[in-house]
Amino acid sequence: MLDDPRRSGRDKDQAPSDGFLERWFRISRLSYPVPPHARTLPYILGGITFIGFLLLFSSGLLMGQFYQPTPDRAYETVKHLINEVPGGRLLRSFHYWMAQAVILSLILHLLRIFISGAYKPPRIFTWYFGVSLLGIALFGSYFSGTVLKWDQESFDALQHYSEGLRFFGPIGKFMGSTEAIPLNIKIYLSHVSFFPLLLLVLIAGHFYLINTFSLSPLPFGKDSTLASLPEERMTGRFLEHANSIFLYSILYYGLVAIIALIFPAPLGPPVSGEETGVKPPWPFLWFYGLENLTGKIDTIVYASGLLFLLLILLPILDRGEERNPLKRKGTMTGGAMVLLFLIGLSLYAAISTPQVHHHGGEAAPHHESSPDSGHHMDGEGKDKEDEH
Numbered sequence: 001m002l003d004d005p006r007r008s009g010r011d012k013d014q015a016p017s018d019g020f021l022e023r024w025f026r027i028s029r030l031s032y033p034v035p036p037h038a039r040t041l042p043y044i045l046g047g048i049t050f051i052g053f054l055l056l057f058s059s060g061l062l063m064g065q066f067y068q069p070t071p072d073r074a075y076e077t078v079k080h081l082i083n084e085v086p087g088g089r090l091l092r093s094f095h096y097w098m099a100q101a102v103i104l105s106l107i108l109h110l111l112r113i114f115i116s117g118a119y120k121p122p123r124i125f126t127w128y129f130g131v132s133l134l135g136i137a138l139f140g141s142y143f144s145g146t147v148l149k150w151d152q153e154s155f156d157a158l159q160h161y162s163e164g165l166r167f168f169g170p171i172g173k174f175m176g177s178t179e180a181i182p183l184n185i186k187i188y189l190s191h192v193s194f195f196p197l198l199l200l201v202l203i204a205g206h207f208y209l210i211n212t213f214s215l216s217p218l219p220f221g222k223d224s225t226l227a228s229l230p231e232e233r234m235t236g237r238f239l240e241h242a243n244s245i246f247l248y249s250i251l252y253y254g255l256v257a258i259i260a261l262i263f264p265a266p267l268g269p270p271v272s273g274e275e276t277g278v279k280p281p282w283p284f285l286w287f288y289g290l291e292n293l294t295g296k297i298d299t300i301v302y303a304s305g306l307l308f309l310l311l312i313l314l315p316i317l318d319r320g321e322e323r324n325p326l327k328r329k330g331t332m333t334g335g336a337m338v339l340l341f342l343i344g345l346s347l348y349a350a351i352s353t354p355q356v357h358h359h360g361g362e363a364a365p366h367h368e369s370s371p372d373s374g375h376h377m378d379g380e381g382k383d384k385e386d387e388h
C-alpha cells in the first residue's frame with residue numbers, strides 16, 4: 001500500500017534539505033494520491049475555471065476603485081477608466097474577455113462530467129454543487145456584470161431582468177424592490193459581494209466532495225463501472241494535477257490577455273431611454289433567439305427553468321453504474337439534442353436582424369426613462385419612472 005504523504009508529511013521531522021515551501025508550509029501534504037489521469041486536460045478543466053475566478057476577482061477589485069454605480073455616473077466612470085486611467089482600458093478588456101473564457105471553460109468542464117458520467121454515485125452532490133455554481137456564475141455574476149457599464153445593451157438586459165423577476169414571487173419582489181436604492185446599485189452590490197461570496201462557499205463544498213471521493217475512474221474499459229479506483233492504482237499525485245492546472249492556466253489566460261490587448265472591450269452608446277433590441281453577449285444569445293421566435297419573455301424563464309430541471313434530474317434519470325458514453329446512448333442522444341438546440345438558437349440569434357422585443361400588458365417596461373435614470377420598481381414589482 002502507498003504511503004499517505006498527508007499523514008507522513010504532518011509528523012515528518014524537519015530535514016535541513018527541505019525547501020522553503022516544505023519547511024514552512026509542509027507542501028508535501030498536498031502530494032496525496034489521485035488517479036493517474038488527473039493531470040490530463042479533460043480532468044483539469046474545473047481547476048482552470050477556478051484559477052479564472054481568482055483572476056476575475058482580482059481584476060474586478062482593481063476596476064472597483066474607478067467605478068461609480070449610480071445610474072447617472074456609471075457610464076461616465078467606465079469611459080473615464082478607459083480613457084484616463086493608465087492601463088484602465090486593458091484592465092477592463094482583460095476582465096471582459098476573462099469572464100467569457102471562464103464561462104467557456106465552465107461549459108467544457110460540465111460537458112466532460114456529462115460525457116464521462118462523473119455525476120453518478122457517489123458524486124451526485126458534487127454534481128449538484130456544480131449545477132448551483134453554473135446558475136450563480138452565469139445568471140448571477142455574468143449577467144450582473146453586463147449591466148454595470150450602463151450602455152444601451154445593459155439597459156435592454158435590465159428591462160428583461162425586471163420583467164423576469166415577476167415570475168419569482170416574493171423572492172423576485174425582494175430582489176427587485178427599489179424603495180431605497182436604484183436597481184443598478186443593487187445589481188452592483190450583488191456583483192461585487194453577494195455572488196462572489198456565494199461562489200466561494202459553493203466552490204468550497206464542491207472541492208470538499210472532490211477531495212472526499214477523489215476523481216472518477218476513466219469511463220472506458222473495465223473501470224467504467226467502478227465508483228472509485230482502488231488505492232494501489234491511485235498512482236498520480238495531487239501536486240502533479242495542480243502543476244498541470246497552473247501550466248494550462250498560464251497558456252489559456254495568457255492567450256486571453258493577448259486577446260484583451262488586441263481587441264478592447266466594447267462600450268455601446270449611452271442609454272437612450274428606448275429599448276433598442278441590442279443583442280446580448282453569446283452566453284445569452286439563445287434567449288434572444290427564443291424571444292425572437294415566440295415574442296414572449298415567458299419562454300425565456302420557462303426554457304431556463306426546464307434546462308436546470310433537466311440538469312437536476314440527470315443523475316436520477318441516468319441510473320446504473322455504467323459510465324461509458326458508448327453504452328449510455330439514450331443519455332448521450334438527449335444531451336446532444338439539448339446542446340444542438342441551444343447552439344442552433346444562438347446561431348439563429350446571431351444572424352437575425354436586431355429587433356425590439358415589445359412586451360405587452362402589465363409586464364411592459366417603461367420606454368421613456370431619461371438616459372441617466374436608474375431602474376426603479378414599485379411595490380408590485382412594476383417599473384416606475386425614476387423621479388430625480
Ligand code: HEM
Nearest residue numbers: 043044045046047049050118126127130131133134215216
Ligand atoms: C465555478 C465553477 C466550477 C469549478 C471552479 C469547478 C471545479 C472543479 C474541479 C477543480 C474539479 C476536479 C477535477 C476536474 O477539473 O474535472 C471538479 C470536478 C467535478 N465537477 Fe466541477 N467545478 C465547477 C462547476 C461544475 C459544474 C457546472 C458541474 C456540473 C453541473 C460540476 C461537476 C463536477 C463533478 C461531478 C466533478 C467530479 C468529477 C470526477 O470525479 O470525475 N462542476 N470541479
